[in-house]
Every structure is written in structure tokens, then in C-alpha cells.
Amino acid sequence: MQANYGYRDGSGEYYITIDTDKCDSCGKCVEACPSKILVMVSDPFDPMSDADIPIVIEAERKKIKYTCGPCKPVDKEREEPCIKACEPRAITHSW
Amino acid sequence: MYVAGIDMGAKFVKVVILDDGEIKGKGMAPTGFDLDEAANSAFNSALENAGIQKDDLKHITSTGAGKKEVDFRNTEVTEVGAAAKGAISLFPGSRTIIEVGAEEGRALRSDENGRVLDFVINEKCAAGAGAFTEAMARALEIPVTEMGALSLKSAKETPMNAQCAVFAESEVVSLVHSKTSKEDIARAIHDAIASRISSMVRRLSIEKDVTLIGGLAKNIGFVESLKRDLNMDINVPDDPDFVGALGAALVARKKAKEG
Amino acid sequence: MATEDSEYWRWKEYNWKDPEMDWKDAEFITAGVDVGSVSSQAVITLDSKLFAYSNMRTGSNSPDSARNAMNWALEDTGLDLEKIQYVVGTGYGRVNVPFADRAITEIACHGRGANYMYGPTVRTVLDMGGQDCKAIRTDEKGKVTAFLMNDKCAAGTGRGMEVFADLLGIHIEKVGEESFKVEKEPPAVSSTCVVFAKSEATGLLRAGWPKNKVLAAYCSAMAHRVVTLLERLGVEKEFAITGGIAKNSGVVKRIEKELGLTALDVNLDTQIAGALGGALFAEALAKKAQKQG
Incomplete structure (x- = not known):
């Protein structure tokens, strides 16, 4: 599942996408996020599954443009901590 | 030397008239839905306030969302540019x-x-x-x-x-x-x-x-x-809503000097 | 009532049951309750078949709204709450359904409900609710494969349309037909933000635009807003729209035109998709619980 969290506003699109098919439920992204906007929960979008997946906390979904601002790389070499922490490369940011 | 700055905001049009860098007159009018009328009304009240005629002005610079709608402008300046010039002149x-x-x-x-x-x-x-x-x-x-x-x-x-x-x-x-x-x-x-x-x-x-x-x-x-x-x-500042217009007027003054 | 007439944004409330079905024949009786920001629905299914539902306005208190919707769906069915084996709560107030066995997200429930309502060929579901807008992709079983949601901003939600119905004094249920009473389709309202679109519309009215033309311009703007959301997710056929706005042809037809796709049609209330999905999950969960003993 491609889970998109975020929004579009006048200045652009701000989405964090988590590909749960790639996710191995290790939880490293949750630890890596300095703003603590990720949590591991039992998959809320598939009630029949028992797998734990990371989600963006509901209250944070409307302000990631700002919350994630400090992690945005100043050059192309550096990656956001959540993206870097994910070995299966399941996390992407749209901006 | 008289110059003017006109800030065409979303809600109000603000006008500042300067005489050698000193504020001589101010005018304001609600933007409403007829931009021409709003621009003229704010402008005329500023002229009246300064006690001068339109012909006395050497240069008019517009700014704000509707800056291109001011037919009588000589030049225009971005909102960011006007804000910076205006604010620095006060603080x-x-x-x-x-x-x-x-x-x-x-x-x-x-x-x-x-x-x-x-x-x-x-x-x-x-x-x-x-x-x-x-x-x-x-x-x-x-x-x-x-x-x-x-x-x-x-x-x-x-x-x-x-x-x-x-x-x-x-x-x-x-x-x-x-x-x-x-x-x-x-x-x-x-x-x-x-x-x-x-x-x-x-x-x-x-x-x-x-x-x-x-x-x-x-x-x-x-x-x-x-x-x-x-x-x-x-x-x-005391009149925070006029700072954009002030900035535009300062730009007008510079332009007028440059000739 | 005179007061009701002036509330242009209000939808009708009603309940329904299938007269051909008898709950006494059913092995599994389950229910889903969707407490939305504006309206609440309760759906009862018998062995995965739709049996009865209600659709009413959400009150100021979620538990009461859930109870009222459930009681109304139960009305004249001969059933009572005790006989329902498993209840799923969903929607904005899902954690406040006091008699629910479990709360499930709207995204999961809408995917599942649309799969029942429109059939297993549905791949893209657009749910336009009172305070949010969701684009969901599902597989042939109704399982969510991708989703995107806007609940930050009123543009593209039912609330935005209510604001316009109120401003123009056109009843929400008539918005669709009224918006097509224009000689030529006007350009869309340029502001996305509902607050700014409203001042833009006021300006258009003052400039002499008839109400219908302003409404048409807003319907286009709203359609465009949700199409950008859908395109970010990717649209795959078949395509279906659920939620209150699905009843508004003024927006639906304009979405179809912009996407170049026709939305599936259904002879059911499009607002019940979430509660229906909830009832179907309730049955699956009841079976799972039974197996585990």
C-alpha cells in the first residue's frame, strides 16, 4: 500500500509516502525522526492484517511542511533521517 | 520633489506622498471590486492631504497584489521589495x-x-x-x-x-x-x-x-x-499598513533621482 | 418548517430496509456506524448482504449521534442491538461509538464499502465527505492499495460546498441541476481557499453574474481541486465517487469531464459506503474471532 500523508497548499505539495509493501516493520524510522511524528501501529488501513506499520501521527499530517523543515537537506548528498534509516527504502518525501 | 507610492492591497489601497524623503500625505480607500475607482480615490485623498496636484509628482511607483492595475504608475516594485525598503527606513x-x-x-x-x-x-x-x-x-x-x-x-x-x-x-x-x-x-x-x-x-x-x-x-x-x-x-511602526506604500514611494524617489 | 427552508446546506435524513430479507435466516448479523463531521450513517448487513441503513445529521455529541443512527436503522426491522454480533465504528467520531467492538479508519471502510456497492472492478474511489476528501485505490477485494487524504483545508470538501449553497441561497440538493442552467460554462473560480473563493464570488455577483453562473464556476473549481488530488494518486478504472458530494451532479459531471472518465452509477445512497464497509469488516472480524474461539 502507498500511504500518503500530508497535503497540498498554495505553495506546493507536501506528502510523506510510506510503501507498506516494502516496509519490514523494523521501526527504525520512528526512532530516527527528531520531531517524533511517526509511530508504529497495527495497520489501520487493513483491519484483517496483523502487521505493524509506521504511520504519520494524525495531528502532524496537516503541518509536515513546517515540522519536517529542519530535516530538509541543504545539499543533495544528505538524506532526511527517516528516509536514511529505512533499509528497504520504503519512505519518500514529495518535496 | 514630490513622489508617491501606491500599495494595491487585497482589502485596502494605501498611498504615501513623499517630499524629499519626508511623508507629506497619506490616503486610503477600500479596494472593493472596482480597482480603478479604489486607486483614484485613495490617490486623490493623499493629494488633498498633502495639498498638492497630481502634476506636482515626479514619479509614482505601485506595489501590492493589484500593482499592474494602476494606470497612472511610472514603475512598479514587488511587495517584498517595498516591504523591505519601507521597514528599513523606519527601523x-x-x-x-x-x-x-x-x-x-x-x-x-x-x-x-x-x-x-x-x-x-x-x-x-x-x-x-x-x-x-x-x-x-x-x-x-x-x-x-x-x-x-x-x-x-x-x-x-x-x-x-x-x-x-x-x-x-x-x-x-x-x-x-x-x-x-x-x-x-x-x-x-x-x-x-x-x-x-x-x-x-x-x-x-x-x-x-x-x-x-x-x-x-x-x-x-x-x-x-x-x-x-x-x-x-x-x-x-505606528501605521503598519502604510509601510508597503512608503516603501514604494521610496523606490519612486530613487527612480526620480536617477531621472 | 420555515427555519428548515432557510438552511440551504442541510441534506434530508432517512432510513431504508430491504423488505425481501429476514434477519432470522441469517448466520451473521453485523453493523457499521459511520459518525461523520456532518452526517452519520448506520448499516446492518446479514451474511454480507445489505439489509438496512439510516442516514442522519450528526449532532453535537458523537455517542448520541451513533446511537440515534443505529436505532433508526434498526427501526421496523424487528431487530435490536443485542442481536447484532459485531459492530464497527468508523468516521471522524469512530472512537466515540459506545457500542462498537472495534474502530476502523474511514479509508479502509470506504474501500471495502465501495467494493460492495460498485462491484469488484472498482480500482479508484473518491470519497468526498463533509470535512475531508479521500482518494483511495483498491484491489478486487476492496483492500486499500494506496490512499491520499485532504482534511487540512475545506476546499474540495462538502463544507466548502455548504458555504456556497448558503452564500447563494441555493439548496444543497439542487446545486447540481442549478449549476448547469448556464448558457456557457464560465471559467472556474480562481481561488482554491474557500474564504477567498467566497469573496471572489461576492465580487462576481456584484459584477452582475447570475447565481447559477457563480455556482457553475465554483463547481468547476471544486472539481479541479479534487482532480489534482486524484492525479497525484493515479486514477485507474473503474472509478467511483462516494460521500455526500457524489449526489451533486454539478461537481461529479465536471470531475468526469476533467478526468475523461465516467464514474460508476449505483442505486444506493453514496453516503453509506463507510458504514457499509464497517459492517462487512465487522462480519469478517466476527468470523475471525469465532475461529480463534
């Missing part, structure tokens, strides 16, 4: 300038000459502009001009969750129903918009002094909330 120490108008919020960093180094803009969303407090005042059924003083009476933080002005209206109504005082709600409203504005400002590296301009700067409740959120003191 030369300003390095970070925040402007919150009726429909836009913006923040910029400027050098000592009013040259813009970096800026961010929030547009197309009422939640980060003066329109937010207006809509909330309507929901609270009090005049928007009383919101500031009212919120200063509150010592309590009340969280508002909605990030959208339309949803926030419903939230205000339910706060009223849950017997939250109008003082506390007014403060919650100012805290909410201040937090959005300061998030925007933080995308720049904030350098002191910080100067706040634009129509919302007249709201003392918002100013207090913003100071609290940024945790620093902020300069606020």
Missing part, C-alpha cells in the same frame, strides 16, 4: 521583516540598505493571513477591531486544532458552546495564526531586529501572540 536595524496583510503573509530577510536576501510567502490560504482573524471575529460575533484588546485579557492557552479558516469557524462556535470565554477564544485565535506565521518565519534564519508590518500588525493581540511564539521583541 534601520530591521533584518527580518514580517508582513501580514488581509490575504497574504510573507517574511523576508533584508540587508541594511533594504536589499532582499531571502523571503517566504504564504498565499492562497486564509489561515495564514488577516482574513483569518476577520472570519473568526464574525464567528465570535465581535468587531474585528476589538479582538486584540479582548485577547489581552486572557491568561489561558486554548488549543485550536483546525488549520483552515472555514473549519476554525466551526471550532470557534463549538468553543462558544462549551462556555469558553470570548477572551480565551480571542487569544486562541491569535495564538493559532501567530503559530502559523512564526512557522513561516522560521523557514528563514531569523536575524534581529524583527519588524512586523501589514494590517494585522494593528492588532495588539496578534502582536503579543507572535512575540510569545517567536520569544523575542518585535518592532511595530
